[in-house]
Amino acid sequence: MEFAVDFHIHSVLSPCGDDDMTPNNIVNMALLKGLDIIAVTDHNACHNLPALLAVGAANGLMVIPGMEVQTKEEVHILCLFKRLEAAMKFGEIVYNCLPDMPANEAVFGSQLILDASDRITGKVDKLLLSSTTLSVNDVFILVRGLGGICIPAHIDRTGYSIMTNLGFVPPSLKVKTIEISKKNRPKHMMEKYPFLKKYQYIVSSDAHYLQDINEREFFIDLDYLSLSELFKKLDG
Numbered sequence: 001m002e003f004a005v006d007f008h009i010h011s012v013l014s015p016c017g018d019d020d021m022t023p024n025n026i027v028n029m030a031l032l033k034g035l036d037i038i039a040v041t042d043h044n045a046c047h048n049l050p051a052l053l054a055v056g057a058a059n060g061l062m063v064i065p066g067m068e069v070q071t072k073e074e075v076h077i078l079c080l081f082k083r084l085e086a087a088m089k090f091g092e093i094v095y096n097c098l099p100d101m102p103a104n105e106a107v108f109g110s111q112l113i114l115d116a117s118d119r120i121t122g123k124v125d126k127l128l129l130s131s132t133t134l135s136v137n138d139v140f141i142l143v144r145g146l147g148g149i150c151i152p153a154h155i156d157r158t159g160y161s162i163m164t165n166l167g168f169v170p171p172s173l174k175v176k177t178i179e180i181s182k183k184n185r186p187k188h189m190m191e192k193y194p195f196l197k198k199y200q201y202i203v204s205s206d207a208h209y210l211q212d213i214n215e216r217e218f219f220i221d222l223d224y225l226s227l228s229e230l231f232k233k234l235d236g
Contacts, residue, residue: 002221003036006214008204013042015109018209022118023051027059034216039064041078043128046091047113053084054116071136076153076160079143082227086146097132140173149235151177156184177234179204
């Protein structure tokens, strides 16, 4: 069975996320666009995941707990988890590995924490658009230790990608799946970098605005809809 997915969406917690990227708006837009599974992956934080998972469950949409981590090498990695508790634990680790740089809303935008009714319950004080002190290798070890999976984000971009900043995908990471931006064509990337053919790939929106969330255009083939089947597909 094929399921329409988008595994790279930002909420209002990300300072670059639009004010309309609330839990209910994200879930309802994903449903309007015909998606079956989404992951919300804010920059270096997980504070809005409890609300997003609750809204998703109430509306019949599978929401995967996730985060987009920025490593000390300035590489972005999508981190997906089976359990909310594991994601929140990882979120604590990442927060403690961020520099003590205050978030300047006037410059970078707000970093809002919302509940399942889209009410503001708090703000994150540290700037989330910073590199953590965690290396790429550290992130893979920590995430896998918590039962999650790592996907190098937007490898086709000239900034914040593992290809641009490291120049290659280290074999020691045992990467199974990579992410390609939906603005690029996977076929073009495979022609440009033939070694990428050995990886599975996902195509995500990296949406910071509601209208940018994927349409029903990229699919994952699973025997049935379940977290275990999905994680087996992405990291098996």
